[in-house]
Amino acid sequence: MAFSDAVRDSYQTDIEGIKAAGLFKEERYIHSPQSSEIEVEFPVGSSIRKCINICSNNYLGLSSHPEVIAAAHAGLDSRGYGMSSVRFICGTQDIHRELENQLTNFLGTEDTLLFPSCMDANAGFFEACLNEQDVMIADRLVHASIVDGMRLSKAMQDTFKHSDMGHLEEKLQEHQDKRFRMIITDGVFSMDGDMAKLAEMVALAERYNAMVLVDDSHATGFIGKTGRGTHEHCGVLGKIDVITTTLGKALGGASGGCVSGRRELVEMCRQRARPYLFSNAVAPVIVAGALKVLELIGATTERRDKLEWNAKYWRGLLTEAGFDLKEGNTPIVPVMLYDAKLAQEFARDLFDEGVYAIGFFFPVVPKGQARIRTQLSAAHEKHHLDLAIAAFRKVGQKRGILGLGKKDLLARCAA
Amino acid sequence: MDEITKVVRDYIIREYVQEGDDREITETTPLISSGLVDSFSMVSLLRFLEKKYAIHIPDTDATPEAFDTVERIVALVRQFQKTEVGSV
Numbered sequence: 001m002a003f004s005d006a007v008r009d010s011y012q013t014d015i016e017g018i019k020a021a022g023l024f025k026e027e028r029y030i031h032s033p034q035s036s037e038i039e040v041e042f043p044v045g046s047s048i049r050k051c052i053n054i055c056s057n058n059y060l061g062l063s064s065h066p067e068v069i070a071a072a073h074a075g076l077d078s079r080g081y082g083m084s085s086v087r088f089i090c091g092t093q094d095i096h097r098e099l100e101n102q103l104t105n106f107l108g109t110e111d112t113l114l115f116p117s118c119m120d121a122n123a124g125f126f127e128a129c130l131n132e133q134d135v136m137i138a139d140r141l142v143h144a145s146i147v148d149g150m151r152l153s154k155a156m157q158d159t160f161k162h163s164d165m166g167h168l169e170e171k172l173q174e175h176q177d178k179r180f181r182m183i184i185t186d187g188v189f190s191m192d193g194d195m196a197k198l199a200e201m202v203a204l205a206e207r208y209n210a211m212v213l214v215d216d217s218h219a220t221g222f223i224g225k226t227g228r229g230t231h232e233h234c235g236v237l238g239k240i241d242v243i244t245t246t247l248g249k250a251l252g253g254a255s256g257g258c259v260s261g262r263r264e265l266v267e268m269c270r271q272r273a274r275p276y277l278f279s280n281a282v283a284p285v286i287v288a289g290a291l292k293v294l295e296l297i298g299a300t301t302e303r304r305d306k307l308e309w310n311a312k313y314w315r316g317l318l319t320e321a322g323f324d325l326k327e328g329n330t331p332i333v334p335v336m337l338y339d340a341k342l343a344q345e346f347a348r349d350l351f352d353e354g355v356y357a358i359g360f361f362f363p364v365v366p367k368g369q370a371r372i373r374t375q376l377s378a379a380h381e382k383h384h385l386d387l388a389i390a391a392f393r394k395v396g397q398k399r400g401i402l403g404l405g406k407k408d409l410l411a412r413c414a415a
Numbered sequence: 416m417d418e419i420t421k422v423v424r425d426y427i428i429r430e431y432v433q434e435g436d437d438r439e440i441t442e443t444t445p446l447i448s449s450g451l452v453d454s455f456s457m458v459s460l461l462r463f464l465e466k467k468y469a470i471h472i473p474d475t476d477a478t479p480e481a482f483d484t485v486e487r488i489v490a491l492v493r494q495f496q497k498t499e500v501g502s503v
Contacts, residue, residue, distance in 0.1 A: 140456060147455050159456045161433060367450045 033064035036379040051356040054374045057249035060303045061379030068289045075288020083281040091281030099287050102294045108237045111266040116279045118246035118257030119145040124273030126153035133179035137171045165200045172208035181210035187230030188218040193332030198234035213242040221250030222304040252293040256282040303378040310376045317389040322402035331376035339413035343370035353391035442486040447479045470495040
């Protein structure tokens with residue numbers, strides 16, 4: 001069928017609907033490497049302006065680290081640009097396996113398999129490892145990629161209320177007739193910045209004979225004393241059956257992800273996970289860069305320590321200024337505004353003040369839970385945060401929201 | 416409020432309303448279109464109804480629209496209760 005006027009009109013109506021609902025997303029063009037200060041063209045065609053970036057996943061500040069860039073250059077020279085193959089045909093180089101082994105050591109698991117992204121790892125895992133005799137019991141706030149992956153699996157789907165261990169226990173009791181039970185959670189929840197109760201979850205898993213899968217994308221490299229992740233922070237190293245995580249955030253931020261965990265589960269992914277089987281091997285340049293990242297963070301905890309300090313300092317500044325925050329102890333600090341329009345306008349005002357942050361609202365977060373999600377980085381220096389808080393204060397004052405709690409904020413928006 | 420309506424409403428409050436969320440759930444409160452119940456979590460509601468009332472609701476009928484209010488869910492249960500009885 002040709003792309004007729006009627007077809008075009010139909011799509012245009014859909015796009016207008018997205019715009020009318022205030023959900024239209026626009027890219028902002030960045031003319032510099034990723035860092036705590038970036039050069040941004042927004043709106044498209046306007047002059048480029050320098051901003052403090054407080055919304056990237058560059059937690060360890062390694063996205064543009066000179067040693068990572070040098071290692072990536074060396075990898076490009078020695079192993080080439082692309083593999084032009086999936087892994088199991090002729091796409092696996094020695095460095096792919098070396099990176100998998102290094103990730104296994106770092107995460108304290110039995111084996112690891114690289115995927116093009118963690119989205120792909122989550123999309124592939126459940127279908128490869130569980131079937132109609134099994135049940136998947138997920139926290140209701142898990143990442144969209146886990147939801148998609150679960151939908152592709154024949155196993156029964158169930159959910160428990162966010163971080164509610166009593167509810168999870170009820171579900172585990174209810175599903176004792178299943179062959180395998182798998183508890184599924186994010187390690188750090190990307191929108192709220194809170195951490196899963198992994199110690200309690202592991203205890204329940206042992207009591208009710210279940211496996212545990214954690215997506216630690218917003219934790220690997222910096223949560224826990226040596227940055228292993230939420231399993232280190234919660235004292236359950238070696239007890240998580242599957243960790244999925246990404247190279248696209250703290251670990252250099254390029255792309256790539258993995259499934260790491262029990263040897264047999266990883267092997268099932270190697271044999272059956274479709275995103276692994278049917279997409280190209282991770283590019284050698286990224287593998288070489290990621291190996292250097294693991295070497296750097298294995299040698300010192302300096303970066304994750306600085307990140308921890310930055311997050312505490314930033315949380316303190318926002319609280320002192322009178323913003324309503326989601327509680328937490330991670331580098332994700334959501335500033336709650338509750339109203340979608342206010343969140344959008346607040347982000348726009350911040351940009352005018354030289355701070356790049358984004359408003360999040362339904363459907364990314366529940367209705368009435370709109371916010372500015374701020375994310376800290378080890379690349380932030382104290383002066384970046386001091387400048388950023390001055391902008392937040394100024395915009396907060398302009399909007400008349402400093403010192404207001406949820407009720408007052410909502411009432412103010414309704415007025 | 417009849418018995419099925421009460422059972423469905425109580426289950427929704429227990430299962431989906433988070434602590435501290437003080438919204439009232441009436442027979443016509445939108446559940447899925449309001450974001451209170453996402454289509455993913457709907458599966459546990461479907462399973463609860465099938466178990467409780469010994470019915471089978473086919474995927475083609477278990478649509479987000481059919482599950483959007485307590486009123487519609489109750490109507491769906493009644494429809495399949497009749498079908499089950501009729502098929503015996």
